[in-house]
Amino acid sequence: MAPVLSKFGQQMSHLTGVRAIMKDIIETLQSGQSADFINLSAGNPVILPEVEQLWRDCTADLLASSDYGEVVCRYGSSRGYEPLIDAIATDFNQRYDLSLTAENILITPGSQSLYFLAANALGGYTTEGKLKEIILPLSPDYTGYGGVSLYPEAVRAYRPTLEVDTATHRFKYRPDFNQLAITEQTGFVLFSRPCNPTGNVLSDEEVNRITSLAAAVPIFIDSAYAPPFPALNFTAMNPVLTSNVVHCISLSKAGLPGERVGIAIGDAATIRVLESFQTNLCIHSSRYGQAIAARAIASGALAEIAKTVIRPHYQQKFAVIEATLDEAMPDVPWYLHQAEGSIFAWLWLQDLPMDDQAFYQALKRYGVIIVPGSPFFPGLKDDWEHKHQCFRISLTDTAERIAIAIRRLAQLTEEVYA
Numbered sequence: 001m002a003p004v005l006s007k008f009g010q011q012m013s014h015l016t017g018v019r020a021i022m023k024d025i026i027e028t029l030q031s032g033q034s035a036d037f038i039n040l041s042a043g044n045p046v047i048l049p050e051v052e053q054l055w056r057d058c059t060a061d062l063l064a065s066s067d068y069g070e071v072v073c074r075y076g077s078s079r080g081y082e083p084l085i086d087a088i089a090t091d092f093n094q095r096y097d098l099s100l101t102a103e104n105i106l107i108t109p110g111s112q113s114l115y116f117l118a119a120n121a122l123g124g125y126t127t128e129g130k131l132k133e134i135i136l137p138l139s140p141d142y143t144g145y146g147g148v149s150l151y152p153e154a155v156r157a158y159r160p161t162l163e164v165d166t167a168t169h170r171f172k173y174r175p176d177f178n179q180l181a182i183t184e185q186t187g188f189v190l191f192s193r194p195c196n197p198t199g200n201v202l203s204d205e206e207v208n209r210i211t212s213l214a215a216a217v218p219i220f221i222d223s224a225y226a227p228p229f230p231a232l233n234f235t236a237m238n239p240v241l242t243s244n245v246v247h248c249i250s251l252s253k254a255g256l257p258g259e260r261v262g263i264a265i266g267d268a269a270t271i272r273v274l275e276s277f278q279t280n281l282c283i284h285s286s287r288y289g290q291a292i293a294a295r296a297i298a299s300g301a302l303a304e305i306a307k308t309v310i311r312p313h314y315q316q317k318f319a320v321i322e323a324t325l326d327e328a329m330p331d332v333p334w335y336l337h338q339a340e341g342s343i344f345a346w347l348w349l350q351d352l353p354m355d356d357q358a359f360y361q362a363l364k365r366y367g368v369i370i371v372p373g374s375p376f377f378p379g380l381k382d383d384w385e386h387k388h389q390c391f392r393i394s395l396t397d398t399a400e401r402i403a404i405a406i407r408r409l410a411q412l413t414e415e416v417y418a
Helices: 007-012 017-029 049-064 068-073 082-096 111-122 143-147 204-213 268-282 287-298 301-328 356-364 385-389 399-417
Strands: 105-108 131-136 155-157 160-165 170-175 186-192 219-222 245-250 262-265 334-337 344-349 390-394
Touching (some): 049 287, 049 301, 082 105, 082 262, 082 287, 105 111, 105 268, 111 143, 111 219, 111 262, 111 268, 170 204, 204 219, 287 301, 344 385, 356 385, 356 390, 356 399
Parallel strands (some): 131 186, 186 219, 219 245
Antiparallel strands (some): 105 262, 334 344, 344 390
């Protein structure tokens, strides 16, 4: 029997953005030819031996401790596992000269759930029927932002300006402050830094300008790739932790995606709202993941392994993509976003004679899978041809296979433009 869905049920039961593309990718990889594909679509982090060993060691320590029963066999606080909250407060207070307490920290089942809590507590319609918007100041950005609000019309993104270096085939997105508007209609501001999918890192000056414009509303900074862990920034950066910023951490790219551990650090009043929402939704996040994370953070091991193992691994993979594109791409207007962070590369094929979806399908015939860029512009109201000329390329395969895939992409690019 097919259930009769509510308006929200219909919205939330549909695959959107990259998730719809991933369904096609999964079906492709499950076909008889799956062994022949080089899959550069994955968002799953590479299982690095040193990182896996860290989590094994933390698990062994938990199993041997008297805390095990309390962690696994009992409910806990909706705020989160107390030793993890203490470890985060201690680390950030020492590292960034702050004075955080438990009132400033909330643990969620992954950062995606954190943005769902924020989008529906701070965005959407007020009791007076006025729409409070969720502002994305720099598009493209994380595709998941398009599905977090029960009111899709609440998500509003702004086109960037483009800095293009034609000689080196590199470019960079920057916020267009001539267009960006924060008004009484703004519920909160949301952006990732470093950015998924582009690897863009907004400068401190740009972030501070946004925080000044949005002084009266919360600013959620998605720091899933930021220091101190997983520290997947290839350019120097520090978190901006002003009073109206909610700093959002995920431990997924630090090697713990299966445990869904998200962390919000911010003003106590905003944290209380999110905590109440989470209590009604799911009581609390998994305590096992929190318990091993507490050990990794408190010991300093996670921050150290992020700098010495995780970051260099992906930075070296990006160097392979850069070198292979420079060597193999034909003389067409192609541009790679500046290498600033994350586990992806972002490629722009200007004046592409077909759209991104068609190019994605054509590249599959060469045995290569990448992700079309158009789903990464959630909330952008106007049509923009640039949206259909970009691609996200994962850094999660081996260096050798990445190089082979990029050469095949270059071959298709030459044929398409010819």
